[in-house]
Amino acid sequence: MRQATKQRAGRAVSLSTATCAALLLTTAHPSLLDAQAIAITNARIHPIAGPVIPQGTVVIEDGRIAAVGPNVAVPDGARVIDASGKVVTPGFLDNASTLGLVEIGAVPGTNDMSTSDDAITAAFTVVDAINPLSTLIPVTRVEGITRAVVQPRNGSSLIAGTGALIDLGGDRVTAMLHANPTAMYAVLGESGAGRAGGSRGAAVLRLREALEDARDYASNRTAYAESRRRDYAPSRLDLEALVPVVEGEVPLAVGVHRASDILATLRLAQDFGLRLILMGVAEGWTVADDIAGAGVPVVLAPMQNIPRFERLANSHENAARLDQAGVNVAFATFDAHNSRNLKQLAGNAVAYGMPHDAALRAVTVNGARIWGIDDRYGTIEVGRDADVVVWSGDPFELSTTVENVFIRGREMSKETRQRELLERYRSLPTRP
Amino acid sequence: MMRSSPALLFAGLLAAGCATSTAEPGAQPAPEAEPAAEPFASTYTPLPSRPTLIRNATVLTAAGPRLENASVLLVEGKIVAVGQSVTAPADALVVDGAGKWVTPGLIDSHSHLGVYPTPGGSAVSDGNEATSPNTAQVWAEHSVWPQDHQFELARAGGVTAMQILPGSANLFGGRGVTLKNVPARTVQGMKFPGAPHGLKMACGENPKRVYGRRNSSPSTRMGNVAGYRAAWIGAAKYRDKWKRWRAKGGGADSTEMPDRDLKLETLAGVLEGDILVHNHCYRADEMAVMIDIAKEFGYRIASFHHGVEAYKVRDLLAAEGICGSLWADWWGFKLEAYDGIKENLALVDEAGACAIVHSDSPSGIQRLNQEAAKAMTAGRAAGIDVIYEKAIRWITLNPAKAIGIDDVTGSLEPGKNADVVIWTGDPFSVYSKAEKVYLDGALLYDLNDPSTHRKSDFFLGQPVGGMTQ
Numbered sequence: 001m002r003q004a005t006k007q008r009a010g011r012a013v014s015l016s017t018a019t020c021a022a023l024l025l026t027t028a029h030p031s032l033l034d035a036q037a038i039a040i041t042n043a044r045i046h047p048i049a050g051p052v053i054p055q056g057t058v059v060i061e062d063g064r065i066a067a068v069g070p071n072v073a074v075p076d077g078a079r080v081i082d083a084s085g086k087v088v089t090p091g092f093l094d095n096a097s098t099l100g101l102v103e104i105g106a107v108p109g110t111n112d113m114s115t116s117d118d119a120i121t122a123a124f125t126v127v128d129a130i131n132p133l134s135t136l137i138p139v140t141r142v143e144g145i146t147r148a149v150v151q152p153r154n155g156s157s158l159i160a161g162t163g164a165l166i167d168l169g170g171d172r173v174t175a176m177l178h179a180n181p182t183a184m185y186a187v188l189g190e191s192g193a194g195r196a197g198g199s200r201g202a203a204v205l206r207l208r209e210a211l212e213d214a215r216d217y218a219s220n221r222t223a224y225a226e227s228r229r230r231d232y233a234p235s236r237l238d239l240e241a242l243v244p245v246v247e248g249e250v251p252l253a254v255g256v257h258r259a260s261d262i263l264a265t266l267r268l269a270q271d272f273g274l275r276l277i278l279m280g281v282a283e284g285w286t287v288a289d290d291i292a293g294a295g296v297p298v299v300l301a302p303m304q305n306i307p308r309f310e311r312l313a314n315s316h317e318n319a320a321r322l323d324q325a326g327v328n329v330a331f332a333t334f335d336a337h338n339s340r341n342l343k344q345l346a347g348n349a350v351a352y353g354m355p356h357d358a359a360l361r362a363v364t365v366n367g368a369r370i371w372g373i374d375d376r377y378g379t380i381e382v383g384r385d386a387d388v389v390v391w392s393g394d395p396f397e398l399s400t401t402v403e404n405v406f407i408r409g410r411e412m413s414k415e416t417r418q419r420e421l422l423e424r425y426r427s428l429p430t431r432p
Numbered sequence: 433m434m435r436s437s438p439a440l441l442f443a444g445l446l447a448a449g450c451a452t453s454t455a456e457p458g459a460q461p462a463p464e465a466e467p468a469a470e471p472f473a474s475t476y477t478p479l480p481s482r483p484t485l486i487r488n489a490t491v492l493t494a495a496g497p498r499l500e501n502a503s504v505l506l507v508e509g510k511i512v513a514v515g516q517s518v519t520a521p522a523d524a525l526v527v528d529g530a531g532k533w534v535t536p537g538l539i540d541s542h543s544h545l546g547v548y549p550t551p552g553g554s555a556v557s558d559g560n561e562a563t564s565p566n567t568a569q570v571w572a573e574h575s576v577w578p579q580d581h582q583f584e585l586a587r588a589g590g591v592t593a594m595q596i597l598p599g600s601a602n603l604f605g606g607r608g609v610t611l612k613n614v615p616a617r618t619v620q621g622m623k624f625p626g627a628p629h630g631l632k633m634a635c636g637e638n639p640k641r642v643y644g645r646r647n648s649s650p651s652t653r654m655g656n657v658a659g660y661r662a663a664w665i666g667a668a669k670y671r672d673k674w675k676r677w678r679a680k681g682g683g684a685d686s687t688e689m690p691d692r693d694l695k696l697e698t699l700a701g702v703l704e705g706d707i708l709v710h711n712h713c714y715r716a717d718e719m720a721v722m723i724d725i726a727k728e729f730g731y732r733i734a735s736f737h738h739g740v741e742a743y744k745v746r747d748l749l750a751a752e753g754i755c756g757s758l759w760a761d762w763w764g765f766k767l768e769a770y771d772g773i774k775e776n777l778a779l780v781d782e783a784g785a786c787a788i789v790h791s792d793s794p795s796g797i798q799r800l801n802q803e804a805a806k807a808m809t810a811g812r813a814a815g816i817d818v819i820y821e822k823a824i825r826w827i828t829l830n831p832a833k834a835i836g837i838d839d840v841t842g843s844l845e846p847g848k849n850a851d852v853v854i855w856t857g858d859p860f861s862v863y864s865k866a867e868k869v870y871l872d873g874a875l876l877y878d879l880n881d882p883s884t885h886r887k888s889d890f891f892l893g894q895p896v897g898g899m900t901q
Contacts, residue, residue, distance in 0.1 A: 106637070106766035136764065259896075286896060305899070306794050307550045307581060312897035337764040344802065347862030398805035398862050401813050418763075418773045422814060425744050425779070432720075 063409030091146025124161025169407030320353030347396030489529025537592025537851030549580030560599030667699030778811020
């Protein structure tokens with residue numbers, strides 16, 4: 001309530017404005033910026049955009065990267081952070097999460113990940129459900145994750161709705177949005193089959209039907225409004241949301257694991273000329289060349305290797321092999337409370353064959369390219385948003401701690417609910 | 433810590449009157465002949481091994497300081513020597529451990545491998561007998577599928593032993609079983625010889641949710657507690673009945689021989705100290721209540737499990753000698769898990785209680801070392817002096833203690849079972865892997881030898897799958 005009454009007007013996201021998403025809210029909120037310049041000096045810098053700078057300086061001004069390099073002058077009056085022996089990277093991006101949609105998984109009132117309302121599927125958008133004051137957000141960002149794609153989970157429909165990409169440094173969702181929608185999310189495979197009467201084939205057919213209806217609707221809106229058009233399977237709201245998908249403006253992100261489901265999804269995307277993103281893809285490595293050939297990016301969690309019937313070819317090496325085949329691979333936790341473990345996922349991908357620099361890209365710029373924000377985020381280059389993290393060492397190593405986190409130039413507090421619990425119980429009271 | 437088998441003890445109670453007893457039709461089957469000393473007895477036998485000397489390695493023994501450039505000698509399934517000057521027998525296979533680390537085999541005090549096996553689904557979902565709040569009569573070993581491929585995955589993560597527990601739907605979930613992580617056709621072939629049974633108990637949200645939804649008891653935490661206490665009253669009565677019968681000479685009058693009751697037999701085994709209580713419990717205040725219940729009825733709790741609030745009552749855990757089987761960083765999936773903090777393990781350890789990294793997960797069990805590493809880092813960042821020598825115990829000696837096998841495994845000490853892992857590097861690094869895994873001196877898994885990367889039966893003939901990597 002407190003937030004709702006303070007919500008700024010004029011930044012609301014219209015259901016029909018999916019196409020202008022990229023224009024939304026990329027201007028930094030002035031109050032988020034530190035006026036003083038910041039210089040992080042003597043750091044080992046991973047600019048992502050180029051080779052590692054073994055000892056260099058990053059200058060942050062007005063929320064952006066103002067300078068980076070081995071021989072950069074520290075501006076007068078700048079706050080200097082001596083990062084000798086430390087490592088600097090862009091803040092990490094969790095490419096699929098439910099951050100902001102859930103406080104406690106098993107407490108329904110705090111869990112807005114999905115809707116069982118059949119009348120709202122494609123039209124469902126996470127933006128109005130995101131709680132920027134969720135305690136999970138500070139818990140995640142103090143670990144070096146500065147941005148997250150928030151995606152809906154599927155309710156009873158195989159189309160879940162649209163997601164959004166937020167930074168983790170604000171207190172109003174409108175000021176945290178960087179891409180909205182990121183994509184239209186759907187599931188096929190076993191998960192889709194369960195929502196389409198029990199067969200994978202039926203799930204694909206239902207998705208095709210929705211896309212065909214949306215395509216027809218797009219060129220017959222007037223006739224539809226005057227009830228002069230055939231019935232469509234999706235509701236009007238859902239058709240509106242699907243139009244930018246069939247017009248190729250909003251990607252369709254499909255969760256699939258089995259090789260045959262991945263190939264069926266590639267066929268569907270080709271038939272409709274969609275921008276496809278594959279999510280999950282546990283067996284992706286077995287059809288890596290098909291995915292690479294279609295130019296389709298993937299979002300995956302690298303540590304999944306528990307075989308299930310639709311993922312018998314699960315492998316720790318999935319990420320490395322897809323990367324090797326030339327697929328744009330971005331990492332995700334598909335989680336909220338454990339989003340902070342994105343670093344551990346990336347480290348394990350490296351342990352199982354992915355080059356370290358490729359894994360760094362998979363938690364920074366690769367996702368930025370998928371979501372269309374790579375002109376603002378994902379590298380340490382002059383002009384980019386200053387999402388910058390100072391690490392005590394290799395960001396993927398389990399002994400490494402986070403020293404400083406900047407989101408769009410503003411240093412984040414280390415305070416979290418968990419830190420307060422620690423402080424309260426660091427010494428135990430003598431009374432029971 | 434190794435105790436006589438509970439089944440053995442009850443068999444002893446029963447045997448005296450067995451010869452003359454007569455089963456009545458429809459009654460509880462009373463044993464007519466002396467029952468097996470231990471039903472479903474372990475048939476495990478170590479795989480062939482040869483004397484092996486691991487040299488020049490960094491060794492974390494879990495029983496003392498880190499040893500550099502040290503050797504570990506394994507002979508006939510046992511650890512014979514650990515130290516900087518170990519001479520090997522002439523026939524010993526010498527393994528160069530330069531740049532590598534050696535630890536005891538990892539142990540998980542809380543796993544559901546085999547009872548929730550891969551490839552999943554209701555056909556093999558055998559972990560929760562959620563039909564009554566008290567199912568102390570069920571034994572997890574009767575659900576374990578030895579062909580669960582997840583055993584292979586855990587072995588590749590360096591796990592040599594684990595306790596398989598029933599789920600947490602019930603106040604009393606049933607008996608747990610401790611297994612050696614060895615390929616076998618039968619569960620008996622995996623059972624850890626001499627290991628005591630566990631009893632899974634559960635606090636809090638799960639039992640009250642499962643039964644509350646059915647409009648039956650328990651539907652509240654106070655209902656949970658009433659359920660535990662009523663069961664222990666019945667168990668004490670049952671134990672005393674058998675004691676009295678035995679005191680009277682056991683069998684002098686066979687008609688007075690009590691009927692066997694599998695549920696009460698398990699609970700009485702706890703009261704006799706033969707079965708170890710493993711208590712799923714998240715909240716600090718509930719742990720304190722469970723401790724009082726244990727005192728009221730005269731049993732011990734071996735370990736609380738999950739215990740995301742263990743740090744709030746770590747003094748109680750230390751004073752009562754109760755282990756905390758904990759996660760490194762799981763939190764928030766339900767309200768009773770909301771106060772989880774990453775320093776939990778380090779704080780419990782610092783208080784002098786027995787801290788354990790447990791998995792409760794087929795993924796987590798493959799990376800117990802990584803989970804311990806995260807907890808160690810969090811502790812250090814909070815100013816708690818967690819050294820490698822402590823953290824290694826969280827995944828070896830301490831779980832061994834909690835499940836009652838620490839006299840034979842869990843540390844690298846002469847005379848103990850040769851359950852050993854050679855790591856490619858620092859075991860607390862995200863980049864390290866278990867390179868060689870020995871169980872009772874036999875090399876079961878070698879990262880660099882695909883012939884040791886076993887597939888379960890299920891994966892035979894599948895075009896893909898069954899990879900340990």
